[in-house]
């Protein structure tokens with residue numbers, strides 16, 4: 074079976090700056106995949122390229138066996154995305170927005186309406202049917218963005234920081250939906266700085282640092298690549314810090330003027 078996501082030497086430059094540098098990513102179908110990296114490492118730039126929102130400077134992307142550049146429509150019909158900033162249509166109600174997105178994906182009027190209702194119920198967004206998406210709170214917007222990303226039943230879902238600014242109840246709802254999709258055979262590729270959530274949800278991770286892929290594999294594979302003195306199982310946070318560095322103590326000691 075083809076990988077769900079496969080890149081070869083994927084690169085994106087902005088002028089003289091290389092944001093993503095020749096990365097080779099492989100995500101198998103059905104994996105719950107966490108894409109990690111410090112601020113500015115290149116995660117959002119990579120997701121934008123994988124979903125056709127930003128053209129690569131060089132390299133190739135295959136999604137479910139299809140070359141994204143050669144078959145953009147075929148690929149886009151099978152993927153869902155919640156990009157950085159969510160890109161919602163604010164002047165519609167949640168229901169109007171979901172129905173509109175469903176119709177854009179080619180669903181019939183009735184199917185779009187039924188799925189919109191089910192998703193609004195599932196996301197606990199059905200109580201205020203007249204409210205415009207622009208007037209939703211940040212967490213509500215995250216939920217409607219995820220609902221819109223899944224209305225056509227995508228086989229691969231890309232999520233840029235889905236848990237950012239989301240309360241514990243909403244996070245529980247989002248996690249339940251994602252787990253449901255995984256049990257139904259979908260592939261999920263997400264970025265998150267909340268490493269505890271990634272550790273709980275994801276079976277595989279990759280770490281990008283200054284545009285380069287510095288680790289990729291199952292959590293166990295990453296763990297076994299790190300030498301430790303003790304026998305305690307390393308957390309994902311410990312793995313992450315040991316791979317991308319980060320010496321908080323010495324940085325703080327430089328701020329001698331700070332009380």
Ligand SMILES: Nc1ncnc2c1ncn2[C@@H]1O[C@H](COP(=O)(O)OP(=O)(O)OP(=O)(O)O)[C@@H](O)[C@H]1O
Nearest residue numbers: 087090091092110111112113114115116117118119
């Ligand atoms: N349109 C652009 N023009 C110039 N530089 C850009 C552009 N988009 C991204 N970059 C730069 O590319 C680098 C990677 O940015 P990106 O948004 O991919 O990082 P990220 O890993 O998602 O970071 P964060 O975790 O902070 O969201 C950064 O240095 C950023 O400033």
